Amino acid sequence: xxxxxxxxxxxxxxxxxxxxGFSDERWHPIINNVDLTxxxxxxxxxxxxxxxxxxxxxxAAMGYTQPGCRFTGGxxxxxxxxxxxxxxxxxxxxxxxxxxxVAQSAAASFNPAHRLLDQTIxxxxxLGERSEQVLKNDAIDLFRRLNLPExxxxxxxxxHQVSGGQLQRVMTAMxxxxxxxxxxxxxxxxALDVTTQVEVLSSIRDLVAQFNTAAIxxxxxxxxxxQMADRIKxxxxxxxxxxxxxxxxxxxPEEDYTKSLWSVRxxxxxxxxxxxxxxxxxxxDAAYGSSKVLHxxxxxxxxxxxxxxxxxxxxxxSTTARVITGLLPQLSGxxxxxxxxxxxxxxxxxxxxxxxxxxxxxxxxxxxxxRQTVGDIIGRPLEFYLGLRGRDQERRVIELLEMIELxxxxxxxxxxxxxxxxxxxxxxxxxxxxxxxxxxxxxxxSALDQIVQEGILNxxxxxxxxxxxxxxxxxxxxxxxxxxxxxxxxxxxxxVVEQGMKNEILSPxxxxxxxxxxxSVPEMDPDWLDTLLAQRAAEGSKxxxxxx
Amino acid sequence: xxxxxxxxxxRLLLGFVTLFIVSLLIFxxxxxxPGDFAQAVLGQSATEETLAAFRSGxxxxxxxxxxxxxxxxxxMRGDFGSSFSGRNSSGFDLSRPVLxxxxxxxxxxxxxxxxxxxxxxxLALVLGLxxxxxxxxxxxxxxxxxxxxxxxxxxxxxxxxxxIAFGGFLPTIANVKPDMGVLERLRLxxxxxxxxxxxxxxxxxxxxxxxxxxxxxSPYIEMARxxxxxxxxxxxxxxLPNAWAPIATVIAFxxxxxxxxxxxxxxxxxxxxxxxxxxDSVGSRDIPVVQACALIFxxxxxxxxxxxxxxxxxxxxxxxHPR
Numbered sequence: 001x002x003x004x005x006x007x008x009x010x011x012x013x014x015x016x017x018x019x020x021g022f023s024d025e026r027w028h029p030i031i032n033n034v035d036l037t038x039x040x041x042x043x044x045x046x047x048x049x050x051x052x053x054x055x056x057x058x059x060a061a062m063g064y065t066q067p068g069c070r071f072t073g074g075x076x077x078x079x080x081x082x083x084x085x086x087x088x089x090x091x092x093x094x095x096x097x098x099x100x101x102v103a104q105s106a107a108a109s110f111n112p113a114h115r116l117l118d119q120t121i122x123x124x125x126x127l128g129e130r131s132e133q134v135l136k137n138d139a140i141d142l143f144r145r146l147n148l149p150e151x152x153x154x155x156x157x158x159x160h161q162v163s164g165g166q167l168q169r170v171m172t173a174m175x176x177x178x179x180x181x182x183x184x185x186x187x188x189x190x191a192l193d194v195t196t197q198v199e200v201l202s203s204i205r206d207l208v209a210q211f212n213t214a215a216i217x218x219x220x221x222x223x224x225x226x227q228m229a230d231r232i233k234x235x236x237x238x239x240x241x242x243x244x245x246x247x248x249x250x251x252x253p254e255e256d257y258t259k260s261l262w263s264v265r266x267x268x269x270x271x272x273x274x275x276x277x278x279x280x281x282x283x284x285d286a287a288y289g290s291s292k293v294l295h296x297x298x299x300x301x302x303x304x305x306x307x308x309x310x311x312x313x314x315x316x317x318s319t320t321a322r323v324i325t326g327l328l329p330q331l332s333g334x335x336x337x338x339x340x341x342x343x344x345x346x347x348x349x350x351x352x353x354x355x356x357x358x359x360x361x362x363x364x365x366x367x368x369x370x371r372q373t374v375g376d377i378i379g380r381p382l383e384f385y386l387g388l389r390g391r392d393q394e395r396r397v398i399e400l401l402e403m404i405e406l407x408x409x410x411x412x413x414x415x416x417x418x419x420x421x422x423x424x425x426x427x428x429x430x431x432x433x434x435x436x437x438x439x440x441x442x443x444x445x446s447a448l449d450q451i452v453q454e455g456i457l458n459x460x461x462x463x464x465x466x467x468x469x470x471x472x473x474x475x476x477x478x479x480x481x482x483x484x485x486x487x488x489x490x491x492x493x494x495x496v497v498e499q500g501m502k503n504e505i506l507s508p509x510x511x512x513x514x515x516x517x518x519x520s521v522p523e524m525d526p527d528w529l530d531t532l533l534a535q536r537a538a539e540g541s542k543x544x545x546x547x548x
Numbered sequence: 549x550x551x552x553x554x555x556x557x558x559r560l561l562l563g564f565v566t567l568f569i570v571s572l573l574i575f576x577x578x579x580x581x582p583g584d585f586a587q588a589v590l591g592q593s594a595t596e597e598t599l600a601a602f603r604s605g606x607x608x609x610x611x612x613x614x615x616x617x618x619x620x621x622x623x624m625r626g627d628f629g630s631s632f633s634g635r636n637s638s639g640f641d642l643s644r645p646v647l648x649x650x651x652x653x654x655x656x657x658x659x660x661x662x663x664x665x666x667x668x669x670x671l672a673l674v675l676g677l678x679x680x681x682x683x684x685x686x687x688x689x690x691x692x693x694x695x696x697x698x699x700x701x702x703x704x705x706x707x708x709x710x711x712i713a714f715g716g717f718l719p720t721i722a723n724v725k726p727d728m729g730v731l732e733r734l735r736l737x738x739x740x741x742x743x744x745x746x747x748x749x750x751x752x753x754x755x756x757x758x759x760x761x762x763x764x765x766s767p768y769i770e771m772a773r774x775x776x777x778x779x780x781x782x783x784x785x786x787x788l789p790n791a792w793a794p795i796a797t798v799i800a801f802x803x804x805x806x807x808x809x810x811x812x813x814x815x816x817x818x819x820x821x822x823x824x825x826x827x828d829s830v831g832s833r834d835i836p837v838v839q840a841c842a843l844i845f846x847x848x849x850x851x852x853x854x855x856x857x858x859x860x861x862x863x864x865x866x867x868x869h870p871r
Binding site: 062091094100101105108113157174 | 766767768770771772773774775776777778786789790863864865866869
């Protein structure tokens, strides 16, 4: 993407950086002796799992630590200036103008009270080099380069009036407005749907290349970083694992940890057809208030198999789950379970009907009562559905804990004391406790790191093999679909677009929407984005229509 | 814009409905008060006939519903009826219209409330912003401690302390007369104003501080900081515009208190306000005055809350500029 960097163009030189954070009444190390160099016009990808210190290191490049954190060692040399010991007043003259920052959630990072254009040019205005009108025209030009719709007027809107993908692009324009030397991109596309992500990625990449801006690109998504970065640095537990040119890193990672990150994406299971239909929903229409969200949705779930429901946010995946569980009674259509029609409303269903369909949620954190111990959480469905109490209950809870590869020592723990993956395992045990026939998994791995995801997916598969539980697996992640599903249902705007066996759906030809969705899933090949954009350009604008 | 008018219209309408329900409550509550007005005025020696004549003169012998109907239709025409006091058994009717009795007292109360608000609201906002800006500093702790102390002390206690401290050079009796000039009035109500300010500042200040500090944790504030905004800019330009709704609610609450809840302060400083009038009227069973006062109090609450809601809407771009 840029020519080979040479020593004279060194822009950022971070040496032996150590950062501590204060929690539980003491200081913990977050970053340990990490070096980082960056040349003008170069893009460095920082990857690692959550808690690896990527974000902290990225912000440290600005001389910034979050409240409750501090530098304990090292130098941050930015173009000859030492930032880590500079006072805040002097740093302010660099922040937002010479180094700018693009945050993960654009929706939360724009001030809801101000118009987009004003926010876009605010930092540049502080520089005082160009007049407000010049800056506004420049911002509009940037909006245009970033392929934003109605570049002339979109700046007059408020943040809540544009979509997430558009906001993320406006934030890139905001970062670019003062023509900084360096931009820190902190997971800028993580919150976006894959179809939107492609657009944002290519916009960011073009703009950075056009202005020869150096960038640190932070992400946990390997395929994304492969498209964006010249060089990749892998972090774990606040330390550097390894660093290499992108192509070298992808083709020949040296460290075991890096290899394990790479391997998760290749998880795959052979599909199995199922002919014994356990749950069948037919011609479901459903609405929230007056806005209709499901149109004529029909899905079959065979016994002991996994049906993945894929689609972007707002496609009706979770609503379908709510209809099946009775949380949202349908307007019309039927939910049939083992040949017997289920009452639409939750309270009309029998305890046994409730028991046999369980659910696991995306946010294990919020799906558990933080004041209850693991024993209480798993014990509750045992008592409610199966009438187990006292000793019997305790014994069964421990059995369940062992099934999910934890042990009796977790019995008295509170959710706060568990890691993200462990919490999700407890939620699985809670669902399992009811001895269900079906578990609906709503984005259960989306909030987890890749390696933890692999563990959860393997666990779910093992439980299916042992107990013959059927899964309705809602996800937007195609890698997860490959790893777990037998059949796939593609949803778009509340309708089922396509439905069939996994290999059949994943291999061409696809209907238009499936094609757009599947082709937008980033691949590890560093040329993937170029190839895709070239392909789409050749095919004309027909598929681009469905964005935003 | 049209939407805004619609929203305001809807709220106003709801306000009227609330006021109507409140009027029902007031009327039935007052009719449940023990004691007989005729007996109270005429004394134990009055004969049955004079009592009956007295009652029918005031319409007290009519059924409850028709009395309510007479009252509420009068109120809608702006006529709150005439006071019970001033009537006596001799047949001379010296009673005055309720409005005429209330007007000067209401004017006094509103004057005191406005002066106090003019002092207390800016003071609370400034203190709230400063304590948010210098969070956990000595200034922050001092301001919080001091205001908490003043809000925790009973009003009359504060008032007497102030009288002892400043009685030497500030008037301790706020006996304003209708013909007094504004400056003279201001001098007379200086101590009541200070007392009330001390009572209400803590609440508003702490809400301002909390609302701002709450917002300082949001991602867009970190974003502003990382684009080089100074601390003052962050508080005034980035946090404050998003904090008005909760602050306005608390201000409205305290302003309402200034109108309806200041009777103790009025009594201590013998200030002729509407709170004192209401308490006196309850004592003398002057029901029309009590009802009128209660209705005005209710209307004050409803109106001020409506204003707070409006501030909330006008400062929320999501409501002001729908998608």
